[in-house]
Amino acid sequence: MKKELLITVMFGLLILPTLILAGPVAPSSKDLWSIIDSITNIIYGILLAVAVIFIITAGIKFISAGGEPEKVKTARDTVLWALVGIVVATAAVGVVNLIKNL
Numbered sequence: 001m002k003k004e005l006l007i008t009v010m011f012g013l014l015i016l017p018t019l020i021l022a023g024p025v026a027p028s029s030k031d032l033w034s035i036i037d038s039i040t041n042i043i044y045g046i047l048l049a050v051a052v053i054f055i056i057t058a059g060i061k062f063i064s065a066g067g068e069p070e071k072v073k074t075a076r077d078t079v080l081w082a083l084v085g086i087v088v089a090t091a092a093v094g095v096v097n098l099i100k101n102l
Contacts, residue, residue: 008057033100040096047089054082 058078065071 004057004060008053036096040093044089044093047085051082051086054078058082
C-alpha cells in the first residue's frame with residue numbers, strides 16, 4: 001500500500017508543473033466571467049490529472065492482484081469512481097459555461 005501511495009504522489013508531483021505552466025493563471029481582463037473561467041479551468045485540469053492518477057493506480061492494482069477477487073474488485077471500483085469524477089467535473093464545467101452563455 002505504501003509503495004502505491006508513493007508512486008501516486010511522485011506521479012502527481014511530476015504532472016503538477018505541467019498543469020501550472022499549461023496556460024496563464026491570471027485572466028487577461030478583470031471581469032467576473034474571465035476570473036471564473038480561469039478558476040474553473042485550473043480546477044478542471046487538476047481534477048482530470050487526479051482522475052488519471054487514480055486510473056493508473058487502479059491499473060497497477062489490477063495487474064498486481066494476481067487473480068484475487070477482492071483486489072480485482074477494488075481496482076474496478078477505483079476505475080469506476082475515477083470515471084464518475086471525470087463525468088462530474090465535465091458536467092460542472094458545462095454548467096458554468098451554460099450559465100455564462102445565458
